[in-house]
Amino acid sequence: MAGLALEQLRKTYAGGVEAVRGVSLDVPDGAFCVLVGPSGCGKSTVLRMIAGLETVTSGAITIGSRTVNEVEPADRDIAMVFQNYALYPHMRVYDNLAYGLRNRGTPRPEIETRVREAARMLGLETMLDRYPRQLSGGQRQRVAMGRAIVRKPQVFLFDEPLSNLDAKLRVQMRVEIRRLQRSLGVTTVYVTHDQVEAMTMADRLVVMNGGRIEQVGTPIEIYRRPATRYVATFMGSPPMNILPAEVVPGGVRIEDATIPVATPGLAPGAAVEAGIRPEDLRLAPEGLAFGVAFVEELGATRLLHGRLGGAELVVQVPAGPEPAEGAAIRLAVAPGALHLFDPGTGQRLGMPG
Amino acid sequence: MSTDRVTFGGRLLPAALIAPQLTIVGLFFYWPALQAVWQSFQMQDAFGLSTEFVWLENYRALFTDPGYYRTLGTTLVFAAAVAGLSLGFALLLAAMADREIRAGGLYRTLLIWPYAVAPAVAGVLFGFLFQPGLGIVARGLNDLGVPWNPLLNGDHAMILVVLAAAWKQISYNFLFFLAGLQAIPASVIEAAAIDGAGPARRFWTIVFPLLSPTTFFLMVVNVVYAFCETFGIIDVLTHGGPGRATQTLVYKVYQDGRIGADLGGSAAQSVVLMAIVIGLTAIQFRYVERRVAY
Numbered sequence: 001m002a003g004l005a006l007e008q009l010r011k012t013y014a015g016g017v018e019a020v021r022g023v024s025l026d027v028p029d030g031a032f033c034v035l036v037g038p039s040g041c042g043k044s045t046v047l048r049m050i051a052g053l054e055t056v057t058s059g060a061i062t063i064g065s066r067t068v069n070e071v072e073p074a075d076r077d078i079a080m081v082f083q084n085y086a087l088y089p090h091m092r093v094y095d096n097l098a099y100g101l102r103n104r105g106t107p108r109p110e111i112e113t114r115v116r117e118a119a120r121m122l123g124l125e126t127m128l129d130r131y132p133r134q135l136s137g138g139q140r141q142r143v144a145m146g147r148a149i150v151r152k153p154q155v156f157l158f159d160e161p162l163s164n165l166d167a168k169l170r171v172q173m174r175v176e177i178r179r180l181q182r183s184l185g186v187t188t189v190y191v192t193h194d195q196v197e198a199m200t201m202a203d204r205l206v207v208m209n210g211g212r213i214e215q216v217g218t219p220i221e222i223y224r225r226p227a228t229r230y231v232a233t234f235m236g237s238p239p240m241n242i243l244p245a246e247v248v249p250g251g252v253r254i255e256d257a258t259i260p261v262a263t264p265g266l267a268p269g270a271a272v273e274a275g276i277r278p279e280d281l282r283l284a285p286e287g288l289a290f291g292v293a294f295v296e297e298l299g300a301t302r303l304l305h306g307r308l309g310g311a312e313l314v315v316q317v318p319a320g321p322e323p324a325e326g327a328a329i330r331l332a333v334a335p336g337a338l339h340l341f342d343p344g345t346g347q348r349l350g351m352p353g
Numbered sequence: 354m355s356t357d358r359v360t361f362g363g364r365l366l367p368a369a370l371i372a373p374q375l376t377i378v379g380l381f382f383y384w385p386a387l388q389a390v391w392q393s394f395q396m397q398d399a400f401g402l403s404t405e406f407v408w409l410e411n412y413r414a415l416f417t418d419p420g421y422y423r424t425l426g427t428t429l430v431f432a433a434a435v436a437g438l439s440l441g442f443a444l445l446l447a448a449m450a451d452r453e454i455r456a457g458g459l460y461r462t463l464l465i466w467p468y469a470v471a472p473a474v475a476g477v478l479f480g481f482l483f484q485p486g487l488g489i490v491a492r493g494l495n496d497l498g499v500p501w502n503p504l505l506n507g508d509h510a511m512i513l514v515v516l517a518a519a520w521k522q523i524s525y526n527f528l529f530f531l532a533g534l535q536a537i538p539a540s541v542i543e544a545a546a547i548d549g550a551g552p553a554r555r556f557w558t559i560v561f562p563l564l565s566p567t568t569f570f571l572m573v574v575n576v577v578y579a580f581c582e583t584f585g586i587i588d589v590l591t592h593g594g595p596g597r598a599t600q601t602l603v604y605k606v607y608q609d610g611r612i613g614a615d616l617g618g619s620a621a622q623s624v625v626l627m628a629i630v631i632g633l634t635a636i637q638f639r640y641v642e643r644r645v646a647y
Contacts, residue, residue, distance in 0.1 A: 053543050074549040086540035090562045099558075100548035147548070 002064030002077075002154040003029040004050070004187055009059035011045050011211075019045040021211035022059070027204065030185045032178065036198035037208035037234070043191045044159055046208075050189060051080050051157050063154055074103075079148035080157040083164060085140045087132040093119075093143050094128040100151045118146040121180065138169045145177070149184065156181065158190040162197065174201060195235050199223070207231045225339075229346040232275045232339060238303060238314045240339070241281075245274040252340065255309040257288045261338045264350050272349060275339035278303065278316040283323070284332035290315065292327045386627060392620035411621035420597070421605075421622075428601040431515060432579035436572055439519035443526030443571075444564075448556070450527075451534040461531065468524035472582060476589030479517035503591065507598025510591045514599050517590060518583045526571050533567035534560070573637040577630055602626050 004027040011020040020042040027033040035043040048054040050061055052073035060067050068076045079100075088096050097115045106114075119125045122142040132140055141161060148156055161177070162170045178201050181188050192198055198205055199219045207214045207222060207230075215227040226232035226240075233239045245252040247270045251260040254274055266272065279301075281288075288308055296303040297319075304315040304323070308331075315331060323329050340349040396407045415421050450461055467475075482490045485502045494501040503509040537560060545555045561568075584603050587593060593600035593608060600608065603626060610619025 051543075051547060053546070073543075073547045074551070078547065080544065080547050082540040082544060084538060084540055086538060086544040088541060088545070088559060090565075099545070099550075103549035103554065147544070151548075 002187060003027055003031075004033075004155055004189065005060075005062040006046070006050070007060040007062070009046065009049060009061065010057045011042070011049060011054060012057045019211055020049070020057075023208075023211075023213055025206060025213065025216065027187055027189060029187055031203045032181050032188045032190065032201060033204045033206060034190045034192060034198045034202035035206045035208055036192055036195055037214075039193055041208040042211040043193075043208050047080075047157050047159055047189060047191045050076075050155070051078055052076050077154045078157055079151050079153040079155075080159065081141075081144045081148050081161045083160040085132075085144040085161075085164075087140060087143055087147075089132050091131075092128065093124060093130055093132070093135070093146075096132070096143055097128075097146050097150050100147065114150045114152075115146075118150045121149070122146050137165050138173065141165060141173060145180065149180070149186075154187065156186050156188040156190075158188065160192055161190075162192070163194070170197075177201070195237065199235065207234060209234075225348070226275070227348050229273060229275065229341040232341070236277060238278050238316070240275045240277050241311070241313050242341070243274045243276065243308060243311045243313070244343070245272050245340075246270070247272060252338070254288060257286075259333050259338055261340070262350060263340070266340075266350060271343055273341040273343050275341060276333055276337060278314045280334040280337035281313075281315045281331045282334065283317065284330050287330045287332040290329055290331050292323050292325055292329060295325050389620045389623045389627070392616055393624045394617075395620075396617045407617070411617045412625075414618060415621050415625070424597065424600050424602055424605045427511075427597070427599065428580065431511065431518075431583075431599070431601055432576045434511075434515040435518045435522065435579040435583070436575035438515060439522040439526055439575060440568065440571055442519070443523045444530050444568075446523070447527050447530035447534055448560075450531055464527050465524045467521055468528075470521060472518075472521060472585030473589050475517050475521045476586040479513060479520070479586075480590050483513050483516075503595075505595055507595055510595055510599045514583070514587050514590055517586045518579060521586070522575055522578055526575065529567055529571055530564065533564045537563050569640060570637060573633050577633055580626065581630060602629075 004025075006023055006025040009020055009023040010018070012018050023042070023046055025033075035046060037043050045054060049056050052068070052071065056069050061069055063076060063078070088099065091099065094115060097118060098111050101111045101114060115128070116125070119128055122145060124139070124142055124146060127135060127139060127143075132143065135143065141164075144161070158177070162173055165173060174197060177190075190201060198207075202219050204216065205219045205222050206216050209230050215222055215231045217225075222231060222235055226235065229242060233242065243254050245254045247263050247266045247268050248258055249268055251258050252263065252272060252274055253259075259274075290304075290308050290313060291306050292304045293306040294304075296305065300319060301316050302319055304317060306313060306315075317323075341347065342349055393411050394406060394408055396405045396410065397403070446464060450464070470478075480488075482488045483501070483503060485491050485495075485504060491501045500506075501509060503513045541559060541563075542555060545559045550558060580601070581603055583601065584607065587599055587601060587604050588607075591599045593604045602622065606619050606622045606626065609615045609622065613619070
């Protein structure tokens with residue numbers, strides 16, 4: 001078992017495109033680390049560099065105590081699960097699982113034991129004689145995972161492994177992957193663009209944007225205290241509302257309402273951006289004036305869409321008949337739920353909360 | 354349920370639409386083929402003055418002639434060598450071209466050109482290169498101490514026609530192999546690399562098995578090519594000689610029929626040749642159709 005460390009990792013492609021611009025990250029031994037970000041943010045490139053499928057332009061990748069920049073993928077002691085599973089179509093499930101062991105000259109009885117064990121863990125015992133084309137999407141996904149676990153590697157790498165599955169199966173596999181990783185205790189790096197997957201699976205969540213890391217933390221830390229406006233709006237569904245605000249003594253003013261919040265180091269009159277999660281707004285006798293333009297019913301909750309001054313706003317309220325579309329209401333912000341960001345840099349300001 | 358089938362109201366329009374194709378196939382394939390079958394049951398004197406219907410006499414003569422079996426053997430050696438050489442070389446080139454290389458497009462385009470060269474022209478080219486007195490390759494070989502002379506040495510002649518015939522077919526094979534290679538998902542190769550397979554092992558355990566439908570298809574096409582379409586190359590380079598060292602089935606049809614004026618016997622040979630080609634094509638359709646689903 002071993003941890004993984006990235007140090008100032010960079011990748012510049014031949015055309016001059018900078019895919020990864022200095023990523024430093026520590027993944028402790030046994031941790032489940034999720035890299036999340038929009039497509040093109042460099043998360044897959046980071047993963048492929050860890051796997052050894054892309055060369056490193058500069059920086060260092062360390063697995064355990066060994067720097068592996070120049071080590072062949074086969075010798076890095078990693079296993080990878082691909083988005084399209086990448087099963088060997090001409091081999092039966094058994095041979096798919098055994099291939100990596102055979103290449104390493106593992107004795108035949110041990111191959112047999114390990115393959116059977118992996119198949120048992122994944123519920124594939126009855127499918128060992130089938131070809132990948134005879135399996136469903138979820139079963140193929142399991143075979144791909146089985147191929148990773150038979151090798152008992154030091155690091156698992158997952159590249160958007162669930163995005164080819166339907167929604168129901170995705171939820172199920174999410175839990176299965178997490179459970180499997182816990183029981184094996186193997187250090188894992190998991191790449192996804194789905195923030196729900198990221199929130200639910202990660203021990204350690206890494207939000208990436210434009211080839212850089214925006215924030216690293218536990219999912220709750222990142223949700224509660226996003227370091228930048230980008231992270232604030234990327235994580236969470238529906239996304240955080242961002243409203244223009246002005247610092248006044250004792251708080252910030254949004255439109256015509258003043259919301260009490262600590263503003264250390266900010267001069268009155270300074271322009272800031274105020275971030276409020278939809279679930280942190282509630283109906284109140286007085287406060288922010290909001291016209292409900294449109295209501296989305298989600299069953300347990302409702303989403304009110306509308307405008308507050310010049311900005312779009314979404315409010316999440318409990319189920320119930322009120323307020324209806326077209327209603328004019330007032331909103332209060334839950335105490336300590338206001339996030340302030342610098343309008344220029346997007347960085348978090350002060351220590352509200 | 355939607356279907357891909359187009360339905361026509363009447364019968365006249367579909368008939369009119371397939372008529373040109375049927376006319377061409379009928380005129381240039383079925384008619385001559387039937388002529389050959391008909392002729393193979395007849396015997397003519399050398400001057401074409403009398404024709405006699407002899408039933409299977411031509412076939413009996415053919416199958417009791419040791420020379421025919423010798424030619425069949427020569428053809429099999431020739432076809433195996435041409436198919437093996439051109440497939441092997443084309444696969445090598447395709448595997449190289451499949452990687453990201455500078456000016457890859459240009460390289461691929463240039464590799465396709467030999468296919469546009471007519472067999473007779475390919476024959477002339479190789480004839481020049483390997484002409485014992487003048488040819489640049491032949492002189493090189495002689496300087497190296499190889500007494501190269503395809504005009505006298507049957508093995509040399511065979512090597513020469515095999516080289517020329519294989520060279521011409523490499524482009525075609527290359528195209529199909531390249532397409533086949535590009536259809537293999539990169540992630541499967543990457544997964545194999547992570548699974549500890551080096552480049553050679555990846556090729557033999559992953560790439561080559563996944564290419565097998567392509568390889569099988571090309572093998573049949575190449576054998577048919579070697580059987581039938583290499584006439585021009587052999588005619589220009591060796592005339593089937595020296596001795597009968599490079600006389601293949603198709604060349605024997607020509608020699609016996611045109612030069613030997615044994616039209617009936619020659620027709621019987623073409624019917625046998627036709628049967629071989631039809632058989633090969635049938636095998637291919639059966640297998641390729643069945644195994645597309647990789």
